[in-house]
Amino acid sequence: MPRIKVGVIGAGKMGRIHIENLCRMFEVDVKSVSDIYADQIKDWARDRGVSYITADYREIIKDPDIDAIFICSSTNTHTQIIAEGAQAGKHIFCEKPFSFDLEETKRALNVVEQAGVKMQVGFNRRFDHNFKRVRDIVQEGKIGDPHIIKITSRDPAPPSLDYIKVSGGLFVDMAIHDFDMARYVSGSEVEEVFVKGGVLVDPAIGEAGDIDTAVITLTFNNGAIGIIDNSRQAVYGYDQRVEVFGSKGCVTTNNDYPNTAQWWTADGVHGDKPLYFFLERYKESYVEEVKAFIDCIIHDKKPAVDGQDGLQAELIAYAAKKSLLESRPVKIEEIAHEKAVKQ
Amino acid sequence: MPRIKVGVIGAGKMGRIHIENLCRMFEVDVKSVSDIYADQIKDWARDRGVSYITADYREIIKDPDIDAIFICSSTNTHTQIIAEGAQAGKHIFCEKPFSFDLEETKRALNVVEQAGVKMQVGFNRRFDHNFKRVRDIVQEGKIGDPHIIKITSRDPAPPSLDYIKVSGGLFVDMAIHDFDMARYVSGSEVEEVFVKGGVLVDPAIGEAGDIDTAVITLTFNNGAIGIIDNSRQAVYGYDQRVEVFGSKGCVTTNNDYPNTAQWWTADGVHGDKPLYFFLERYKESYVEEVKAFIDCIIHDKKPAVDGQDGLQAELIAYAAKKSLLESRPVKIEEIAHEKAVKQ
Amino acid sequence: MPRIKVGVIGAGKMGRIHIENLCRMFEVDVKSVSDIYADQIKDWARDRGVSYITADYREIIKDPDIDAIFICSSTNTHTQIIAEGAQAGKHIFCEKPFSFDLEETKRALNVVEQAGVKMQVGFNRRFDHNFKRVRDIVQEGKIGDPHIIKITSRDPAPPSLDYIKVSGGLFVDMAIHDFDMARYVSGSEVEEVFVKGGVLVDPAIGEAGDIDTAVITLTFNNGAIGIIDNSRQAVYGYDQRVEVFGSKGCVTTNNDYPNTAQWWTADGVHGDKPLYFFLERYKESYVEEVKAFIDCIIHDKKPAVDGQDGLQAELIAYAAKKSLLESRPVKIEEIAHEKAVKQ
Amino acid sequence: MPRIKVGVIGAGKMGRIHIENLCRMFEVDVKSVSDIYADQIKDWARDRGVSYITADYREIIKDPDIDAIFICSSTNTHTQIIAEGAQAGKHIFCEKPFSFDLEETKRALNVVEQAGVKMQVGFNRRFDHNFKRVRDIVQEGKIGDPHIIKITSRDPAPPSLDYIKVSGGLFVDMAIHDFDMARYVSGSEVEEVFVKGGVLVDPAIGEAGDIDTAVITLTFNNGAIGIIDNSRQAVYGYDQRVEVFGSKGCVTTNNDYPNTAQWWTADGVHGDKPLYFFLERYKESYVEEVKAFIDCIIHDKKPAVDGQDGLQAELIAYAAKKSLLESRPVKIEEIAHEKAVKQ
Known part of the structure; x- marks a missing residue:
């Protein structure tokens, strides 16, 4: 079985939780991680078997190998990355909230809908x-x-x-x-x-x-x-x-x-x-939400918590x-x- | 020790609960009970040692022997009985609410205050x-x-x-x-x-x-x-x-x-x-509230739940x-x- | 309904619990209480409405008015009183254990059986x-x-x-x-x-x-x-x-x-x-066991806990x-x- | 940090639990697994990144690369493998019981003691x-x-x-x-x-x-x-x-x-x-016992549950x-x- 190739954007607290959990799933290969402080997480990510670490999230989005991205960067960057990721055909897992502006959120959801990719929001x-x-x-x-x-x-x-x-x-x-x-x-x-x-x-x-x-x-x-x-x-x-x-x-x-x-x-x-x-408290729920997202990609199912839920x-x-x-x-x-x- | 002499006005559900509890207190003598259906409760009250049963609550209020009255009749009669009882110098235990009209309630509380009798409201x-x-x-x-x-x-x-x-x-x-x-x-x-x-x-x-x-x-x-x-x-x-x-x-x-x-x-x-x-659920609380009321009469204390609480x-x-x-x-x-x- | 007339033998801790509970039952009249220190409990018992207080339990057993006795005296007196009470035709409630000697216990149970009175043991x-x-x-x-x-x-x-x-x-x-x-x-x-x-x-x-x-x-x-x-x-x-x-x-x-x-x-x-x-912890169970005993006398039923259970x-x-x-x-x-x- | 190299002997229910848990520890490399039905577990083990699968546990014991062995084979093989493993200088994690014979158990413990290797028993x-x-x-x-x-x-x-x-x-x-x-x-x-x-x-x-x-x-x-x-x-x-x-x-x-x-x-x-x-029920305890064992190897500590505890x-x-x-x-x-x- 080929593994789902994942790129994680933002390696703060939530990003690292997702990386830890994804690394323990035999169906997933965490290929790349981006963070504006890439240097500071390099060793940590290498120890977990991540092969590519970058400061520029666009490298992940441009990588044709990547099946899905996890957006764990700061909230004000979410909609932009959602739009770019969706247009590049990546499935998207995005932390909540999508944005601080309803219109911005709606526009991003529209792009996702048109691109036909799967999107799950982090209501763990x-x-x-x-x-x-x-x-x-x-x-x-x-x-x-x-x-x-x-x-x-x-x-x-x-x-x-x-x-x-x-x-x-x-x-x-x-x-x-x-x-x-x-x-x-x-x-x-x-x-x-x-x-x-x-x-x-x-x-x-x-x-x-x-x-x-x-x-x-x-x-x-x-x-x-x-x-x-x-x-x-x-x-x-x-x-x-x-x-x-x-x-x-x-x-x-x-x-x-x-x-x-x-x-x-x-x-x-x-x-x-x-x-x-x-x-x-929610340790297991973070594992389960990631499993559910990977599962909906592998078996082409509807995400359990989607963009409308976020909106x-x-x-x-x-x-x-x-x-x-x-x-x-x-x-x-x-x-x-x-x-x-x-x- | 002389017993506190009590008259109970209204022998519906709440009245009967109070009578049962009062009858089991060695410090209390439930001397009389009034109910508009006096006939129907006569035997029941006699078995509990109540000596006088009447259809007219005013007989209780006029009885100089009575130290305290329990008002358990229907709500629309409360303020009238409170006022009469207070003016007759009886201590008063009254079921909630005092009335369906705030001004009526306030007037009754005024009478109680002027009479200087103790009043407890049935917040059991x-x-x-x-x-x-x-x-x-x-x-x-x-x-x-x-x-x-x-x-x-x-x-x-x-x-x-x-x-x-x-x-x-x-x-x-x-x-x-x-x-x-x-x-x-x-x-x-x-x-x-x-x-x-x-x-x-x-x-x-x-x-x-x-x-x-x-x-x-x-x-x-x-x-x-x-x-x-x-x-x-x-x-x-x-x-x-x-x-x-x-x-x-x-x-x-x-x-x-x-x-x-x-x-x-x-x-x-x-x-x-x-x-x-x-x-x-509140069986014991009914016993305790009555004990507290009797206790505040015997030891001349402030009632635990008074007219202001009711208001x-x-x-x-x-x-x-x-x-x-x-x-x-x-x-x-x-x-x-x-x-x-x-x- | 005529009340069951009860005599309580021994007014120590257990005797007094039973007296309190019996006095609160409208079906029961606690007519007499015996205790070797009768003087010390006289006032307490009077307050509870007990009419006769004596130092000699035999006065209770001889009283033809008494329907049932409660044996709450010290264990070494139980079997003797059981035997006398049963022979006098009294129903018996006895605290546990019957005695410190199995043969003594068995002999007492025999007397009870021959007398055909009801006996309940105090397994509350x-x-x-x-x-x-x-x-x-x-x-x-x-x-x-x-x-x-x-x-x-x-x-x-x-x-x-x-x-x-x-x-x-x-x-x-x-x-x-x-x-x-x-x-x-x-x-x-x-x-x-x-x-x-x-x-x-x-x-x-x-x-x-x-x-x-x-x-x-x-x-x-x-x-x-x-x-x-x-x-x-x-x-x-x-x-x-x-x-x-x-x-x-x-x-x-x-x-x-x-x-x-x-x-x-x-x-x-x-x-x-x-x-x-x-x-x-067992406050209510003491009420219930006494109710059950009185109930088995009134309705001529088998006691819930009998002599064999004690044995x-x-x-x-x-x-x-x-x-x-x-x-x-x-x-x-x-x-x-x-x-x-x-x- | 060099990883602890582990060989697991016996890939039945318990062996597989340990393999799963060890594979998720970044400090451990599960190098080899032996099982008498090696063919049946080959794919499963490969998916978990185990590089060598054999039917002969002695290959693991002879491998100078291996730091520690997990003995999860049937009880009647435990003491023999303990002795061989200890003599080869491997640290040992052994499932309970050591054997069905006390003398056999004691002999195995002696070998371990003389070899000076660490041994933990599976009291998870x-x-x-x-x-x-x-x-x-x-x-x-x-x-x-x-x-x-x-x-x-x-x-x-x-x-x-x-x-x-x-x-x-x-x-x-x-x-x-x-x-x-x-x-x-x-x-x-x-x-x-x-x-x-x-x-x-x-x-x-x-x-x-x-x-x-x-x-x-x-x-x-x-x-x-x-x-x-x-x-x-x-x-x-x-x-x-x-x-x-x-x-x-x-x-x-x-x-x-x-x-x-x-x-x-x-x-x-x-x-x-x-x-x-x-x-x-004990899912986490299996993770913890393995962590404790690896930890006692890395930091040269006494095992939390040793041979004497098993005996x-x-x-x-x-x-x-x-x-x-x-x-x-x-x-x-x-x-x-x-x-x-x-x-």
């Missing part, structure tokens, strides 16, 4: 063992029609202020995963968003123009109602739970823990904290932003329409 | 072992400053349509307990409410002018944000959970179950459903109603002010 | 919500044929040395409840016992001729195998768990906790300790004692036979 | 996240002195009768892992064993001369008492739990599950079964066998002594 949580099971249980009808979707999503600690300033804000950077999760587990589209947010963790985040705490109400097109609560700081670790309540029951998940040990002493009952952050989550994020600013519920349609008008 | 959930522990943990500072308060409150099955029609609606009838819980566990006052509600359980409830599903966002005066989700029908039983997330940690509770047995078979892992409804919960309920109608966040102040203006 | 744990559910699940066949029965039974703290000296030893005093539980949940009789015991908690217990830690292997007549582990000191509280493993699955129980609150902090996950000791548990306790002494598995038959030979 | 469960945490908690003194060690170890389904016939029996084949676990978590040596066993799962297992259910009591040299319960068939999946109870508390573990989803319906509370068997577990297994046959507690010393006498 869909491949998480817990949330996948929730989705299955909902789809099997075990809890009937969904009425209330609850998502808890709290990071253990805020990122650096430098990162926050270029992140696009809590909704586009962090809650976007939860917007996708809401669509994924409910199997419905979001129609309206209402946000109540605040700066409760660190005033500096507020000064940087962002919030660190949010409670988001979603209305789905089937009448179901969703709730997301976000915080940039849960001192006990990454808090990632989902609950779907329906006409025939309720499905919930708990956090993942490093072990099941519990110790009971004169002081009470004790256990270890949940897994620390996304690297630990919808971005639309919700922009509606959330507007709701926060204007202290009122905002319809997704309003965002889509407004952008169209602006065009 | 404050005496629940789980929620009391949450409150303690928050107050001990174990989770730091509260940021997010989450309350799940779902009934196992909707009441009869007849009941729904006179209930005052989901907010005043059902969510009012959760509004009180939000104030209780957070230790803060609610400033603003936003509601997203729907009729997802039974169209007949919608036709009766009520909703059966609600997601409520609360904003507290210390910046914390609250979420309540309500449903009139959780087929697996009464779902009553609280979570408070703060700067130093998070405290959560689970439902109560009839036993801890879990059985593992080739089909999976199984357990019994949570306790069915409030009679089962605040009603204010939030009215704000919620308005938010639902007008699809916008509504400030509590607005309700308080509007009523004042109306005056 | 059969009425515990968790263990009752285990028994039900086993009997419903949900786990198939039982193969392994595991019982964890650890006290929070050892009793006083004075008590230990007259207790009859760990097997007769403490493990006897577990022997009954093994029979109850398995629905089988024990054939053989092997014990490994030690003094790991307090050397003074060893000096008093007892052990404080034991691991007991039971063989049932259907081939199933049982394990009991006992300790006189679990610093985290009363540890009472049962597990039955069978051909089609396994049923387990957990301890009971004062609440379901769990708090997560930077230090880990925390919860409160299990309920402290039998008064807290079998004692036989296992004696076999356990012998196994410890002789470091070998001992058959129950051997104990029964040996006693018969001795006769 | 020591590297399990749950049990490692138990051990740590015990060693940190969090539960004080261990008093009772409880190990539940049940397979989801019996192996084939063909396998059972050559397995050496339940103690040497299955319980040997639990004997090692008992030593590992307690930090103490076992002095005496008592076994109660039976054929409750499948009579054919009895006809093959083995048992399928066992309850094993262990006595440790520090006075602690251990309990192991084994079954060849737990229809709900692999049941692997450990509990250590001590003077200051208790530490327990639960099984691992494929996800944390729990669904609540009108029928009760449901969850998925535990992970099916050792391949799923001790075998001694306990033989004592267990004798206890079952003779229905009495058997001291480990007796086995060691008897074998010495036999010599």
Whole structure:
């Protein structure tokens, strides 16, 4: 069997996770990696068997050998690389979000569609063992029609202020995963968003123009109602739970823990904290999303999370932003329409 | 020790729960019970040692022997009886809500205040072992400053349509307990409410002018944000959970179950459903609230849940109603002010 | 409905628990209580509505009004009172164990049988919500044929040395409840016992001729195998768990906790300790066992736990004692036979 | 950094697990694999980058390039290969048990000792996240002195009768892992064993001369008492739990599950079964044990589980066998002594 030849663009945190996982797949050959700091990752990449390391991503796109590219560079470069990659006939795996501008995102998706290549967006949580099971249980009808979707999503600690300033804000950077999760587990589209947010963790985040705490109400097109609560700081670790309540029951998940040990002493009952952050908690989901992408190339299948999924989550994020600013519920349609008008 | 002499007004479901619990307290003598269907409860009350049964509650209020009255009659009679009881110098335990009209409630509270009698409102959930522990943990500072308060409150099955029609609606009838819980566990006052509600359980409830599903966002005066989700029908039983997330940690509770047995078979892992409804789930809390009330009479202490607590919960309920109608966040102040203006 | 008239003999810890519970039952009249320190309990009993308090239990037995007696005096008086009570035609509720001598126990049971009165032994744990559910699940066949029965039974703290000296030893005093539980949940009789015991908690217990830690292997007549582990000191509280493993699955129980609150902090996950000791853990089971006994009198039913159940548990306790002494598995038959030979 | 060159002898189930894991380690080069059915694994091994595949394990041992060998062939070949490998100066990772004969085991260990090579035995469960945490908690003194060690170890389904016939029996084949676990978590040596066993799962297992259910009591040299319960068939999946109870508390573990989803319906509370068997449950532990072995070669450290650990577990297994046959507690010393006498 010939191996799928992959080029990875951007070898920061996410790029390296994907490289590690791809290198362990016997069906894949990670042929080349590009990074603007190519020198700094050369040894690391060589040890993993990557044969070509470059500072110029276009070398990867021009390489006729390459079947698929992984776009893990900074967000402001995504749409450009998507367009170039698609036009060169490469299948594309792109980290979220596509961009910080809806029109830009739509244009890139158009190019992908016209080129007929496969594109998967990095909503890795869909491949998480817990949330996948929730989705299955909902789809099997075990809890009937969904009425209330609850998502808890709290990071253990805020990122650096430098990162926050270029992140696009809590909704586009962090809650976007939860917007996708809401669509994924409910199997419905979001129609309206209402946000109540605040700066409760660190005033500096507020000064940087962002919030660190949010409670988001979603209305789905089937009448179901969703709730997301976000915080940039849960001192006990990454808090990632989902609950779907329906006409025939309720499905919930708990956090993942490093072990099941519990110790009971004169002081009470004790256990270890949940897994620390996304690297630990979603470790397997990163493996699974990459497997799914490679699998959809090998067997010519539709990607499990495609461009439209990326776009919808971005639309919700922009509606959330507007709701926060204007202290009122905002319809997704309003965002889509407004952008169209602006065009 | 002389026993506290109690008269119970209204021997419906709640009245009978209180009578059963009062009869088991060695410090209390349930001297008399009034009910408009006095004949129907005569035998039942006699068996419990109640010496006087009447159809006219005023006989109880006029009885100089009676130290305290329990008002368990229908809501539309509460404020009248409160006022008469207070003026007669009786201590008062009153079921929630005080009334369906804020001005009426305020007038009754004024009479109580002027009479200088003790009044406790039937927010029994404050005496629940789980929620009391949450409150303690928050107050001990174990989770730091509260940021997010989450309350799940779902009934196992909707009441009869007849009941729904006179209930005052989901907010005043059902969510009012959760509004009180939000104030209780957070230790803060609610400033603003936003509601997203729907009729997802039974169209007949919608036709009766009520909703059966609600997601409520609360904003507290210390910046914390609250979420309540309500449903009139959780087929697996009464779902009553609280979570408070703060700067130093998070405290959560689970439902109560009839036993801890879990059985593992080739089909999976199984357990019994949570306790069915409030009679089962809050059994002990009804005992505890009555003990607390009797205790505050004997030792001349401030009631644990007083008239102001009842009033605040009603204010939030009215704000919620308005938010639902007008699809916008509504400030509590607005309700308080509007009523004042109306005056 | 005429009330069952009850006399309670012995108003120590257990006697007072029964009196409290009986006084709260509308079907029962606790007419008289006897205790060798009658003076000390007079006020307490009066407050509970007991009309006659005496130092002489025979006054209760002679009283033709009394329907049933509760024997809660010290173990060495049980068989004598059983015999006298039965001959006087009283129904009997007796605390465990019947005696410290198998022949004495058997003679008392004979008298009861000839008198045709009802007798229930105080194995309250059969009425515990968790263990009752285990028994039900086993009997419903949900786990198939039982193969392994595991019982964890650890006290929070050892009793006083004075008590230990007259207790009859760990097997007769403490493990006897577990022997009954093994029979109850398995629905089988024990054939053989092997014990490994030690003094790991307090050397003074060893000096008093007892052990404080034991691991007991039971063989049932259907081939199933049982394990009991006992300790006189679990610093985290009363540890009472049962597990039955069978051909089609396994049923387990957990301890009971004062609440379901769990708090997560930077230090880990925390919860409160299990309920402290039998008064807290088995509170409801004491109510239920008394209800069951009263119910079997009113409706002329067979007691749920009868004299034979008491006897079998004692036989296992004696076999356990012998196994410890002789470091070998001992058959129950051997104990029964040996006693018969001795006769 | 030069890679450690490894040869794997035997590419059955365990051999292939180790090959997969070794191939994913950047520090290791799996140079050669031997298997008596070399032809059947050729393609599989090539795909994983193994350069040399042979039917003759001696080719691996003779290869001066090879640093370490993994012995995963059938048990009856272990000691011969250990001896040859050690004499050739190879570090050795050997699956358990070393042999079916204590003297043979001891002779092999002597060769290893004289050769001064490192040897690790395949007690992978020591590297399990749950049990490692138990051990740590015990060693940190969090539960004080261990008093009772409880190990539940049940397979989801019996192996084939063909396998059972050559397995050496339940103690040497299955319980040997639990004997090692008992030593590992307690930090103490076992002095005496008592076994109660039976054929409750499948009579054919009895006809093959083995048992399928066992309850094993262990006595440790520090006075602690251990309990192991084994079954060849737990229809709900692999049941692997450990509990250590001590003077200051208790530490327990639960099984691992494929996800944390729990669904609540009108029928009760449901969850998925535990992970099916050792391949799923101990997946990570196989990675970790191999990492530890490679690490001890690279950094010249003592193996975490050495030859003496393998020998001790075998001694306990033989004592267990004798206890079952003779229905009495058997001291480990007796086995060691008897074998010495036999010599």
